[in-house]
Amino acid sequence: xxGITQSPKYLFRKEGQNVTLxxxxxxxxxxxxxxxxxxxxxxxxxxxxxxxxxxxxxxIAEGYSVSREKKESFPLTVTSAQKNPxxxxxxxxxxxxxxxxxxxxxxRLTVV
Amino acid sequence: xxxxxxxxxxxxxxxxxxxxxxxxYSNSASDYFIWYKQxxxxxxxFIIDIRSNMDKRQGxxxxxxxxxxxxxxxxxxxxxxxxxxxxxxxxxxAEYGNKLVFGAxxxxxxxx
Numbered sequence: 317x318x319g320i321t322q323s324p325k326y327l328f329r330k331e332g333q334n335v336t337l338x339x340x341x342x343x344x345x346x347x348x349x350x351x352x353x354x355x356x357x358x359x360x361x362x363x364x365x366x367x368x369x370x371x372x373x374x375x376i377a378e379g380y381s382v383s384r385e386k387k388e389s390f391p392l393t394v395t396s397a398q399k400n401p402x403x404x405x406x407x408x409x410x411x412x413x414x415x416x417x418x419x420x421x422x423x424r425l426t427v428v
Numbered sequence: 429x430x431x432x433x434x435x436x437x438x439x440x441x442x443x444x445x446x447x448x449x450x451x452x453y454s455n456s457a458s459d460y461f462i463w464y465k466q467x468x469x470x471x472x473x474f475i476i477d478i479r480s481n482m483d484k485r486q487g488x489x490x491x492x493x494x495x496x497x498x499x500x501x502x503x504x505x506x507x508x509x510x511x512x513x514x515x516x517x518x519x520x521x522a523e524y525g526n527k528l529v530f531g532a533x534x535x536x537x538x539x540x
Contacts, residue, residue: 320471322471349528351530356435356436357435357436357532357533358436358517358530358531358532358533359472359517359530359533360530361527361528361529361530364526364527364528366526372526374527406471406472408471408528410528413521413526414459414460414521415460416462416474416477417462417519417528418474419464419471419472419473420471421470421471422469422470422471424469
């Protein structure tokens with residue numbers, strides 16, 4: 317089935333460690349996005365990529381890094397510089413600009 | 429900027445009643461809007477979209493209204509059912525269609 321796969325669903329890490337969240341899509345979409353969601357709040361854009369080998373910072377990029385080496389993959393690294401990394405992370409993709417975006421099921425990251 | 433600390437407003441409706449969820453958007457140049465539904469612990473799901481050359485669009489039990497003059501969107505759900513209980517977000521394509529930006533969201537609770 318076509319879709320967006322985020323893994324793992326739950327992730328626990330010790331404070332000070334970098335951690336990478338996986339996002340893979342087989343929809344042949346050009347654009348991919350990462351959002352952060354805190355409990356009881358909305359979605360905030362971390363990074364986005366409109367095309368392979370290119371990406372831009374969103375509204376809350378500090379403490380995060382991404383790469384887009386392949387069209388189908390857009391991994392997000394949460395670095396030790398992120399002050400409060402515990403959150404629900406959502407990846408999305410779209411065929412291009414100004415179209416429907418499809419979401420994965422999210423990764424819940426807990427830093428202890 | 430960040431909206432840390434803000435919590436989502438809640439709309440409580442009786443099963444069978446109609447629901448109206450409102451959203452204010454920020455960018456007068458936005459020309460495509462989407463409503464998403466998010467159930468607990470899951471990624472957002474597409475409900476309905478509307479382009480700026482339209483004032484109204486109807487789907488199955490849902491209607492979206494767009495008022496460009498006051499930059500306001502609304503989602504109307506007819507005959508609300510318990511399965512409609514979720515968080516609802518509006519989203520707009522910003523920065524010339526490069527970024528999908530989400531509104532604050534509304535929690536819909538359906539009372540049986």
